[in-house]
Amino acid sequence: MLQPGGLLLAAILVLAVAAFVQPMFDPDFWWHLRVGLDILAAGVPQHNFYTYTAAGHVFITQEWGTEALFGLLYPRAGMLPILLLFGLVTWAGFAVGLVRAHRPGGRLGVLAVGGALWVLSSLQIWGPRSQTFTFTFAALLVWLLDRHRRRGGPAILWAVPLVCVWGNLHGGFVFGLGVFLVVVVAEAAANRSPGDDAVLAGARVPWARWRLRAATLGLAALAAMVNPNGPAVYRYPLELLSSHVAQQVLQEWQSPDFHSHAMWPFLVLLVTTLLVASRAGRTHLADWLLAGAGLVLALYAVRNIPLFGLLALPLWVDGAGAWVAAWRGDRRVRAAAPGRVEGGRRARAATAAVALAAVALVTAVRVTAVVRSPENDPGSSAYPEAVARLLCAGPPARVLAPYGSSGWLLYQLDPRQPRGRGCRPDRVFIFGEVNVVGPRVLAGYLTAVAGGPGVPRLLARTRTTLVWQPRGSPLAWRLAADPGWTCIFADRRDVVFASRSTVAGWHTPAPARAACPG
Numbered sequence: 001m002l003q004p005g006g007l008l009l010a011a012i013l014v015l016a017v018a019a020f021v022q023p024m025f026d027p028d029f030w031w032h033l034r035v036g037l038d039i040l041a042a043g044v045p046q047h048n049f050y051t052y053t054a055a056g057h058v059f060i061t062q063e064w065g066t067e068a069l070f071g072l073l074y075p076r077a078g079m080l081p082i083l084l085l086f087g088l089v090t091w092a093g094f095a096v097g098l099v100r101a102h103r104p105g106g107r108l109g110v111l112a113v114g115g116a117l118w119v120l121s122s123l124q125i126w127g128p129r130s131q132t133f134t135f136t137f138a139a140l141l142v143w144l145l146d147r148h149r150r151r152g153g154p155a156i157l158w159a160v161p162l163v164c165v166w167g168n169l170h171g172g173f174v175f176g177l178g179v180f181l182v183v184v185v186a187e188a189a190a191n192r193s194p195g196d197d198a199v200l201a202g203a204r205v206p207w208a209r210w211r212l213r214a215a216t217l218g219l220a221a222l223a224a225m226v227n228p229n230g231p232a233v234y235r236y237p238l239e240l241l242s243s244h245v246a247q248q249v250l251q252e253w254q255s256p257d258f259h260s261h262a263m264w265p266f267l268v269l270l271v272t273t274l275l276v277a278s279r280a281g282r283t284h285l286a287d288w289l290l291a292g293a294g295l296v297l298a299l300y301a302v303r304n305i306p307l308f309g310l311l312a313l314p315l316w317v318d319g320a321g322a323w324v325a326a327w328r329g330d331r332r333v334r335a336a337a338p339g340r341v342e343g344g345r346r347a348r349a350a351t352a353a354v355a356l357a358a359v360a361l362v363t364a365v366r367v368t369a370v371v372r373s374p375e376n377d378p379g380s381s382a383y384p385e386a387v388a389r390l391l392c393a394g395p396p397a398r399v400l401a402p403y404g405s406s407g408w409l410l411y412q413l414d415p416r417q418p419r420g421r422g423c424r425p426d427r428v429f430i431f432g433e434v435n436v437v438g439p440r441v442l443a444g445y446l447t448a449v450a451g452g453p454g455v456p457r458l459l460a461r462t463r464t465t466l467v468w469q470p471r472g473s474p475l476a477w478r479l480a481a482d483p484g485w486t487c488i489f490a491d492r493r494d495v496v497f498a499s500r501s502t503v504a505g506w507h508t509p510a511p512a513r514a515a516c517p518g
Helices: 004-020 028-042 064-077 080-101 108-121 131-151 154-167 173-191 207-223 230-241 244-249 261-279 285-300 302-328 338-371 385-393 403-412 434-449 455-461 474-480 510-514
Strands: 398-400 466-470 485-490 494-499
Touching: 004 080, 004 108, 004 338, 028 064, 028 403, 064 080, 080 108, 080 131, 080 302, 080 338, 108 261, 108 302, 131 154, 131 173, 131 207, 131 285, 131 302, 154 173, 154 207, 173 207, 173 230, 173 285, 230 434, 261 285, 261 302, 285 302, 385 403, 385 466, 385 485, 385 494, 434 455, 434 474, 455 474, 466 474, 474 485, 474 494, 485 510
Parallel strands: 398 466
Antiparallel strands: 466 494, 485 494
């Protein structure tokens, strides 16, 4: 481990903590927290009672376990345990992925560089989110599959409880079942291939071992239904993947934009994978197919980039290691005097200790800054707290709020909040769980925020009484010129309009109206 490659790998493992422990930048966290509190109070909801546009719509709580975990931790200890827990879960998945990609006799330096590219390519995805469980459980599953390929035995049956727990934490368990299916199909094809194909020969497993895998896959698919949603747990991810409207509004569900600097590390990982793949001589057929599937997923949606790294890293490390070996050639180790060898070891140990201490210090400073980030406090300046106070003080309302802030608003207006506000359980037009409201409501929201000519009719049909939008947005300008709506609040970033029929109930002070557009 005192060799440069081992030292670099250790440094990457420590620095990765700083990448994985992120502030709560995901606005969806707050509605997940609200749902978690409702789960703990009254059980898993089966229908939507958060919106007025699709009240009663079936609510498939595909990540109810994670939401309940939020509800348990946050009210008692704040954001700190959530940030650290999800950082640790992500780090565990990363470490398992590195173990899986390492081959006997492989170069640790190459593994470290591949791991660093993996971390950097997914910087905008890491964070305390429910999909973190999908990342780590996927790493555990592919590690189990690799282990069973090499050793056989009944340990593969651990995939059944793994998928069962996974299915209660996040809907990404279907990804795990897809990975499992790809491996089973690839090995069946390899077993039936002619014996002179070296690539397929390396992927062959005894048929008895293959049958155990196939049976385990079937049991795992059934285990996922041990869930409050039953078989309907499969419905949610399939509907979301097929929702073209969702891809229009959800940035992480869009394809990577390589014009953005944030995507350049992923582009480097992708291009280098393609360049070194031809030298990957120890990679199994299943891993080739998994890397291809991961590439398709990553190009489909940005949020899948960490999974591409997980699936493609063995191929990258194998090919890059072979390329480095060919470039450097065979070097003979020069003999040295015993005293010089011992002195060299001591010097390397001291250097390693100092370097790792410096890396650990940098990581600790970064994690401390993350924990203190205002994004972790829903009442901080990072959030429109003045809007929440306004809504709590006014009459009951049907609120069309910005998509990214509607979940935060649901949490803020929860009457159980220990704020002494007396907030009512108001409903919103839409929030982050697009499958709860359906594509029609989402399409209506997109029409509204565009400020088109059909806005008055849409707001009247849905009986919307309050509209909160960013200052200067198309909808804000549209309502400022509409005699049916009156601005009741504005600041430098937000503006709130009330319908003429309900504006009399909003007694806002003059300073709150002074900044209104018009």
